[in-house]
Every structure is written in C-alpha cells, then in structure tokens.
Amino acid sequence: MTFRRTRCPHCKGKLEQGQRIHPSCIDGYAEAEAAKAERKKAKELRAQQRVERAQDRKRREELKRIPDLVREAQAAFNRWIRKRDEKEPCISCGAPPPDLSGLHAGRDAGHYRSTGAASHLRFHEDNCHAQCVKCNQWGAGRAVEYRIGLLAKVGAVRVESLESNNIPHRWTREELIAIRALYVSKLKTLKEKQ
Ligand SMILES: [Zn+2]
Ligand SMILES: [Zn+2]
Numbered sequence: 001m002t003f004r005r006t007r008c009p010h011c012k013g014k015l016e017q018g019q020r021i022h023p024s025c026i027d028g029y030a031e032a033e034a035a036k037a038e039r040k041k042a043k044e045l046r047a048q049q050r051v052e053r054a055q056d057r058k059r060r061e062e063l064k065r066i067p068d069l070v071r072e073a074q075a076a077f078n079r080w081i082r083k084r085d086e087k088e089p090c091i092s093c094g095a096p097p098p099d100l101s102g103l104h105a106g107r108d109a110g111h112y113r114s115t116g117a118a119s120h121l122r123f124h125e126d127n128c129h130a131q132c133v134k135c136n137q138w139g140a141g142r143a144v145e146y147r148i149g150l151l152a153k154v155g156a157v158r159v160e161s162l163e164s165n166n167i168p169h170r171w172t173r174e175e176l177i178a179i180r181a182l183y184v185s186k187l188k189t190l191k192e193k194q
Contacts (some may be wrong), residue, residue: 007161045107061177069176070122076183077123083190085109085130091153092135092145108136112146113162120169126150149165 008015010025010032021029054100064072089096090101092109110131115122129150135142150159 044130064173066171066173066176069173069180073180073183074115074122074175076187078128078185080187080190081109081128082127083187088130088153090130090132090135090147091129092142094134094136094149097130103106107131107134108133109123110136110146112150113145118165119171120167121162121165124162124165126154127162129135129153162189 005020006015006040007013008019008022008025010021010029014020015022029183083095085091085107087097091112107130109128111122111128112119113121113127118127131146135145147159
C-alpha cells in the first residue's frame with residue numbers, strides 16, 4: 001500500500017506530485033514539531049508532579065498523630081461554627097456580630113463545655129457557638145452567661161442533654177479525618193448558599 005500525501009503537513013497547502021512537504025515549510029514544520037514535543041514533555045512533567053504531590057499529601061496525612069488530627073478537625077469545625085453563627089450575637093454577652101457593630105474585631109467558636117473537660121463534646125454542634133474573643137477568654141468562657149444564651153438559643157432539653165452527657169469518647173484517626181472533611185464540606189455549602 002502506498003501512501004501519497006497530497007497536503008503539506010505544515011501549511012496544509014496542496015503539494016506537487018512527489019513532494020512530501022513544501023521545501024519552504026521544512027524549517028517551520030521542524031520548529032512546530034519541536035515545540036509540540038516540548039509542550040508534551042511539560043505536560044507529562046506537570047502530571048508527574050501532581051502524582052508526587054498527592055503521594056506527599058498521603059504520606060504527610062499518614063504521619064499525622066491523633067493530636068494533629070484533633071487540631072485540624074477542630075479548626076474545620078470551629079470555622080463552620082463561626083460561619084453558621086456569623087449573624088448571631090455573642091452567645092454569652094449578646095454583643096452583635098462584627099459586621100453589624102464593627103466594634104468586635106474577631107469572634108471565636110466558644111465551647112459551652114470545654115474541649116479540655118469534655119472532649120467527647122468538642123464536635124457537638126449544640127456545644128459550640130460564636131462568642132466574642134473577649135468573652136471566650138474570660139474565665140471559663142463566661143459559663144453562667146453562656147448557659148443563659150444557650151437556653152434561649154437551643155432550649156432547656158438540649159442544654160440538659162449536653163450537661164448530662166458524660167460518656168467519654170476516644171476519637172479515632174478515621175473519625176477525625178471524617179469530621180474534618182465533613183465540616184470543610186459543610187462550610188463550603190454554607191458559603192455557596194450566600
Ligand atoms: Zn507547506
Ligand atoms: Zn461576648
């Protein structure tokens with residue numbers, strides 16, 4: 001089978017009989033082919049780097065200890081709490097949110113029962129609410145005022161259920177990774193709704 005090329009591979013123009021490329025197109029064609037090869041190589045390199053970065057991430061993830069994962073899951077959970085409550089007043093002093101008053105710089109996600117004393121409730125959505133930074137750092141997060149705010153927000157049944165919940169829990173890697181992912185995704189959903 002003989003293949004007869006009728007079009008120039010570079011300019012796509014018609015070829016004379018017996019020609020495989022226009023003589024004037026030879027250099028341009030070689031350059032274009034080299035550039036194409038270069039682009040292909042660069043693309044392969046980027047793909048390889050992507051794979052390596054993913055492997056790196058996986059290795060770093062595997063090296064993380066439980067306290068690291070607790071910290072990351074807590075950070076994701078707290079970010080979501082601050083977003084969920086961004087239009088709510090401070091749970092303990094009732095100060096309006098920062099964007100409404102402009103007086104309170106930042107806000108914390110403040111736990112009613114502290115993460116130190118009640119680690120099993122560190123990711124409980126009823127147990128954590130937006131609080132001014134000042135209130136959060138005030139003694140035990142202004143527990144008495146917090147309780148009043150909490151009663152008004154979630155009601156007595158849920159407050160008492162928090163208060164009577166004393167079953168300790170040892171968080172596993174899998175749980176912590178899942179919680180982190182859950183609150184990253186919940187935050188994204190909240191932001192998209194706006
Ligand atoms: Zn040509
Ligand atoms: Zn406050």
